[in-house]
Amino acid sequence: MRNQARQRPTLEVSSLLKEEDVAHRFRSLSVWRKAGQRAPHKPLLCLLAISELFTENQRLVPFDKIQNPLRRLLTEFGPPRKVCHPEYPFWALQSEKGIWEVRSALSTLRPGNGYPSRRALLSSKAQGGFQEDVYNELRQNDELRAKVIDTLLQSHFPETLHEDILLSLGLVIPSGMQRSNNRDPEFREMVLSAYEYRCAVCGFNVRIGHVPIALEAAHIKWHQAAGPDIRENGLALCSLHHKLFDRGAFTINQAGCVLISEKAYGSEGFVENLGRFHKKPLLKPNRDSYMPKVDYTKWHTEQVFLAPARE
Ligand SMILES: [Zn+2]
Numbered sequence: 001m002r003n004q005a006r007q008r009p010t011l012e013v014s015s016l017l018k019e020e021d022v023a024h025r026f027r028s029l030s031v032w033r034k035a036g037q038r039a040p041h042k043p044l045l046c047l048l049a050i051s052e053l054f055t056e057n058q059r060l061v062p063f064d065k066i067q068n069p070l071r072r073l074l075t076e077f078g079p080p081r082k083v084c085h086p087e088y089p090f091w092a093l094q095s096e097k098g099i100w101e102v103r104s105a106l107s108t109l110r111p112g113n114g115y116p117s118r119r120a121l122l123s124s125k126a127q128g129g130f131q132e133d134v135y136n137e138l139r140q141n142d143e144l145r146a147k148v149i150d151t152l153l154q155s156h157f158p159e160t161l162h163e164d165i166l167l168s169l170g171l172v173i174p175s176g177m178q179r180s181n182n183r184d185p186e187f188r189e190m191v192l193s194a195y196e197y198r199c200a201v202c203g204f205n206v207r208i209g210h211v212p213i214a215l216e217a218a219h220i221k222w223h224q225a226a227g228p229d230i231r232e233n234g235l236a237l238c239s240l241h242h243k244l245f246d247r248g249a250f251t252i253n254q255a256g257c258v259l260i261s262e263k264a265y266g267s268e269g270f271v272e273n274l275g276r277f278h279k280k281p282l283l284k285p286n287r288d289s290y291m292p293k294v295d296y297t298k299w300h301t302e303q304v305f306l307a308p309a310r311e
Pocket of ligand 1: 204
C-alpha cells in the first residue's frame with residue numbers, strides 16, 4: 001500500500017512532464033520566413049496528421065495518401081503560389097526535433113540528403129507520421145491534443161481562419177477549453193478609434209449602447225508574421241470584411257484602394273457586400289499618419305491576396 005501511494009504522484013509528475021515536453025516541441029516549430037514569406041506548410045501538415053490519427057488508426061501513413069489532402073490544405077490556407085509542393089513539408093518536418101519521421105525502402109532517402117522529388121517519395125513508398133511517443137501522447141491525451149491544435153492555429157494563422165481550418169479537417173477544440181489569446185485590446189482600441197468605429201471598407205457601424213458590434217481591428221501584416229501592433233498596420237473592419245481580407249478575397253493597393261480577387265465571386269449579396277468596393281478608396285483614418293503603410297499592404301498583397309485582381 002505504502003509503495004503504491006508513493007508511486008502515484010511520481011507517475012503523475014512524469015506524465016505531466018511528458019505532456020509538457022510534447023507540447024513544447026510543437027510550440028517551437030520553426031517556420032521558414034525568409035523575407036517575410038509565409039510558410040505555414042509544417043503546421044498544416046501537423047494539423048492534418050492530427051486529424052488522421054483516428055480515421056487511419058495507423059501511425060505511419062503513405063505519402064501517396066497524404067499528398068492530396070495536404071495539397072488541398074496548402075492551396076486553401078497557405079500563401080498564394082502557382083505550384084504547390086506537399087512533398088516539402090512531408091520531408092522537412094523531420095528536421096524538427098522529436099515530431100515526425102519518414103520511412104522508405106530507398107536508402108538514398110535519408111534526412112540530410114536534400115529534398116527528394118514527389119516521384120521518389122511515391123516510388124519508394126515513403127511513409128510519414130508522428131514519432132512514436134508523440135503519436136501515443138496525442139492519441140491518449142485529449143487535453144494535450146486540443147492544446148497542440150490551439151498552439152498550431154494561434155502561432156501561424158489569424159483567428160478569422162481558425163474555424164475554417166478546423167472545419168476542413170473535421171477537428172474540434174472542446175468548447176470549455178481555455179484558449180490562448182494573443183489579442184491586444186490596446187491595438188483594437190487604437191485602430192477602431194482611428195477609423196471612428198466604422199469599417200474602413202463599407203462604413204458599417206452598429207452600436208448597442210456604447211459598444212460597437214461586429215467591428216474588429218485587423219492586422220494588415222499578420223501578427224503571426226511579426227506584423228506590429230501599430231495603427232499603420234491596422235484596419236477597422238466589420239466581421240465580414242475582416243474574414244474576407246484574411247482569406248485574401250481582397251487587398252489594398254499602394255494608392256489605398258480596395259482590389260478584389262478574380263477568384264472571389266458569388267451571386268446573392270456579392271456585389272452589395274464586396275464587388276461594389278473594387279478600386280474604391282478605403283475610408284480615411286482621422287489622421288493621415290495613421291494611413292496603412294505600404295510595407296504592410298504590400299506584404300498582404302504578396303502573401304495573402306489571391307491574385308490576380310479583377311479587371
Ligand atoms: Zn465592412
